[in-house]
Amino acid sequence: MNLPDKVEIIEVGPRDGIQNESNFIPTEKKIELINALSKTGIKRMEAVSFVHPKYVPQMKDAKEVLNGIEKSPSVQYMALIPNEKGYDRAIESDVHSLSLVVGASDSFNLKNVKMSREQSITNLATVIKKAKANDIFIRYSIATAFWCPFEGKVDADLVLKMVEEAEMLGADEIVLADTIGRANPKQVFELFQAALSLKTKASISAHFHDTYGLALGNVMAALEAGVTRFDASIGGLGGCPFAPGAAGNAATEDLVFMMHEMGIDTGIDFEQLLACIELLKPYTNRELTGHLHKVKGCQS
Amino acid sequence: MNLPDKVEIIEVGPRDGIQNESNFIPTEKKIELINALSKTGIKRMEAVSFVHPKYVPQMKDAKEVLNGIEKSPSVQYMALIPNEKGYDRAIESDVHSLSLVVGASDSFNLKNVKMSREQSITNLATVIKKAKANDIFIRYSIATAFWCPFEGKVDADLVLKMVEEAEMLGADEIVLADTIGRANPKQVFELFQAALSLKTKASISAHFHDTYGLALGNVMAALEAGVTRFDASIGGLGGCPFAPGAAGNAATEDLVFMMHEMGIDTGIDFEQLLACIELLKPYTNRELTGHLHKVKGCQS
Numbered sequence: 001m002n003l004p005d006k007v008e009i010i011e012v013g014p015r016d017g018i019q020n021e022s023n024f025i026p027t028e029k030k031i032e033l034i035n036a037l038s039k040t041g042i043k044r045m046e047a048v049s050f051v052h053p054k055y056v057p058q059m060k061d062a063k064e065v066l067n068g069i070e071k072s073p074s075v076q077y078m079a080l081i082p083n084e085k086g087y088d089r090a091i092e093s094d095v096h097s098l099s100l101v102v103g104a105s106d107s108f109n110l111k112n113v114k115m116s117r118e119q120s121i122t123n124l125a126t127v128i129k130k131a132k133a134n135d136i137f138i139r140y141s142i143a144t145a146f147w148c149p150f151e152g153k154v155d156a157d158l159v160l161k162m163v164e165e166a167e168m169l170g171a172d173e174i175v176l177a178d179t180i181g182r183a184n185p186k187q188v189f190e191l192f193q194a195a196l197s198l199k200t201k202a203s204i205s206a207h208f209h210d211t212y213g214l215a216l217g218n219v220m221a222a223l224e225a226g227v228t229r230f231d232a233s234i235g236g237l238g239g240c241p242f243a244p245g246a247a248g249n250a251a252t253e254d255l256v257f258m259m260h261e262m263g264i265d266t267g268i269d270f271e272q273l274l275a276c277i278e279l280l281k282p283y284t285n286r287e288l289t290g291h292l293h294k295v296k297g298c299q300s
Numbered sequence: 301m302n303l304p305d306k307v308e309i310i311e312v313g314p315r316d317g318i319q320n321e322s323n324f325i326p327t328e329k330k331i332e333l334i335n336a337l338s339k340t341g342i343k344r345m346e347a348v349s350f351v352h353p354k355y356v357p358q359m360k361d362a363k364e365v366l367n368g369i370e371k372s373p374s375v376q377y378m379a380l381i382p383n384e385k386g387y388d389r390a391i392e393s394d395v396h397s398l399s400l401v402v403g404a405s406d407s408f409n410l411k412n413v414k415m416s417r418e419q420s421i422t423n424l425a426t427v428i429k430k431a432k433a434n435d436i437f438i439r440y441s442i443a444t445a446f447w448c449p450f451e452g453k454v455d456a457d458l459v460l461k462m463v464e465e466a467e468m469l470g471a472d473e474i475v476l477a478d479t480i481g482r483a484n485p486k487q488v489f490e491l492f493q494a495a496l497s498l499k500t501k502a503s504i505s506a507h508f509h510d511t512y513g514l515a516l517g518n519v520m521a522a523l524e525a526g527v528t529r530f531d532a533s534i535g536g537l538g539g540c541p542f543a544p545g546a547a548g549n550a551a552t553e554d555l556v557f558m559m560h561e562m563g564i565d566t567g568i569d570f571e572q573l574l575a576c577i578e579l580l581k582p583y584t585n586r587e588l589t590g591h592l593h594k595v596k597g598c599q600s
Contacts, residue, residue, distance in 0.1 A: 001485075001486060001489045001490075001521065001524060003486060184558055184561035184562050185301075185520050185558070185562060186301060186303060186561075186562040186563070187561070187562075189301045190301075210591070211591065211595060212554065212557060212558075212591050212592060212595060213516060213551070213554040213558075213590070213591035213592070214516060214554075214558055216513060216514060216516065216517040217516040217517050217519070217520045217558060219517070220485050220517045220520045220521065221301065221520065224301060224524075247591075247595075251513070254512070254513040254514075257512060258484055258485070258512075258513075258514055258517060261484035261486075261487075262484050262485060262486040262487075263486065290513070291510070291511065291512050291513035291547075292512060292513070295511060295512060295547075
C-alpha cells in the first residue's frame with residue numbers, strides 16, 4: 001500500500017459547500033467561518049466564487065467576504081470564477097489565486113456556464129493570460145472528469161487531453177473533479193495514474209463528492225495512484241446546483257480523520273476543525289453528511 | 301491496483317442489522333425479507349442469532365424464522381450463536397452453518413457474552429467439536445479485531461494468534477470484524493495481508509461498520525490485500541448493542557454498486573436488492589445510512 005507521509009487538504013466548504021444553501025448566510029457569518037477555518041491549519045481554501053448572482057445568489061457578497069476576512073499569511077484564499085466577467089469582478093478584490101472551472105462534458109458545461117466546452121476553454125485562456133500578467137495562481141478544475149449527469153461516463157482520453165491543454169495554458173494546479181460523485185475507485189486510480197504520468201509542471205488534485213458513498217474509497221484509490229492533494233468541504237456540505245443528483249463533497253473532518261489514523265500528516269487541528277462545523281450548523285437546513293461530528297468522544 | 305474478478309457478499313442484515321431495531325419486527329416480515337434476499341443472488345446470509353432473548357429480544361423468534369423461510373438450495377443460511385447454550389437451541393432447527401463470535405478484546409467480550417475471551421474460546425471449542433460431528437459449517441468471527449470501544453486499538457499479533465487458533469479448532473471461515481467501525485484502511489490492509497499470509501485452510505472474510513465513514517475505504521484496502529469475502533447489511537442497518545458508538549454495517553447496496561462499477565462480479569441483482577430495502581423500511585425507525593437507495597435513477 002503506497003501511502004505518502006503527508007497530504008494537502010483544500011477546504012472548499014465556503015464556496016462549493018455554502019453555494020448550495022438555499023437560505024442566505026449573512027456575510028459576517030461567512031467571514032467568521034473563513035477566519036475560523038484559517039486557524040485550523042488549513043493552508044488552502046476556496047473562499048468565494050464570482051458567479052452571476054442570478055444563478056448563485058448565495059455568493060453575491062463575494063467581494064465583501066473576500067475583503068472582510070482577516071487574511072492569514074499562511075493561507076491561500078482562492079476565488080472561483082467561471083469566465084472573463086468573473087475575472088473582472090474578482091480582481092477588484094485583493095485576490096492572489098483564482099479557481100477556474102470547465103466541464104469535460106459539453107452538456108454539463110452548457111448548463112454550468114452557458115458555454116460549450118471549447119468556448120469555455122478559449123474564454124479561460126484569455127483569463128489565464130491576464131491573470132498570469134498579474135502573478136495570480138491558477139487552479140484549473142476539470143468538472144465532470146469521470147461522469148456527467150447528462151452524458152454518462154466521460155472518456156478518459158478527453159480528460160487527459162484537457163489536462164495537457166490546461167498545462168499548456170499555464171495552470172499551476174489541475175483538479176480532476178468527480179462533480180456528481182459517481183466515479184468508482186478503479187476509474188479514479190486509472191485516470192489519476194494516467195494524469196500523473198503526464199508529468200505536468202502543474203500539480204494534480206482530486207475533488208470527490210459522496211453521492212454514492214464512494215468519496216473516501218475514491219480518496220484511497222487516488223492516494224494509491226500518487227495523488228497528495230484533496231478537496232473537501234466541512235460537514236460534507238456541497239453539491240452542484242447544475243448537476244442533478246450530486247450530493248455533498250467529501251467531508252473535511254472525515255478525510256482528516258482517515259489521514260491522521262493512517263499516520264498521514266495534514267497539518268490540521270482536528271478539534272478546531274470540528275468547532276468550525278458548529279459555527280456552520282445554525283446556517284444550514286441540511287443534515288450534514290460527514291460522520292465525525294456525530295461520533296461522540298472520537299479522537300484523531 | 302490489485303482487484304479480483306469477483307467477490308462474495310455475505311448479507312448480515314437479518315441478524316446484525318435487525319438485532320439493533322428497538323421495535324419488534326413481526327416474524328412473518330423477517331421471513332419475507334430473508335426470502336426476498338434469497339432471490340437477489342446473495343449466496344450466504346446470517347439469518348438469525350440464538351442469543352438470550354433478555355439481551356437481544358429482537359432475535360427471540362430465531363427458531364420460527366429459521367423454520368419458516370423457504371430455503372433456497374443455493375443459499376447458505378447461517379445462525380449466530382454466542383456459546384454452547386446457543387448451539388443447543390440452534391440445532392433444534394434445521395441449521396447447516398453456524399456463526400460463532402469471540403471478541404479479541406477481553407473487555408468487549410465480557411460485555412458481549414459475559415465471558416472472558418479465553419472462556420469464550422474454550423466454550424466455542426466444545427461447540428465446534430459437536431458441530432463438526434454434525435457436518436456443520438463453522439464461520440468464526442473475531443469481533444473488535446481492530447479497535448475495542450473500551451480498550452482502544454487492538455494488538456494485531458493477538459488477532460493473528462486468534463486466527464491460527466480458530467484454524468486449529470477447525471473453523472471453515474474466519475471473519476475479522478471491525479465491530480465499532482474505527483479501523484482505518486492502512487490498518488485493514490496490514491492486518492488482512494498478515495492474516496492471509498498465514499495461509500489458513502479457512503477462508504478469511506472482512507466485516508466493516510461505517511461509524512467513521514470508512515467502511516468502503518476499508519473494503520478497498522482489504523481488496524488490495526487480497527480479501528474477496530465481505531459482510532454487509534442492506535440499508536447499512538446495524539450496530540452492536542454492546543459496543544457503544546458503533547454505527548451500521550457497510551451497506552450491501554453501496555458495496556454491490558461499488559463492485560459492479562469496478563467490473564467486479566457479485567452475482568447479485570442490484571434492482572432486486574433495492575427492492576429488499578423497501579421491504580425493510582416500514583420496520584425501522586432509523587434513517588438508513590446506505591447511499592444508493594437515496595440516489596434517484598442510479599443504475600448498477
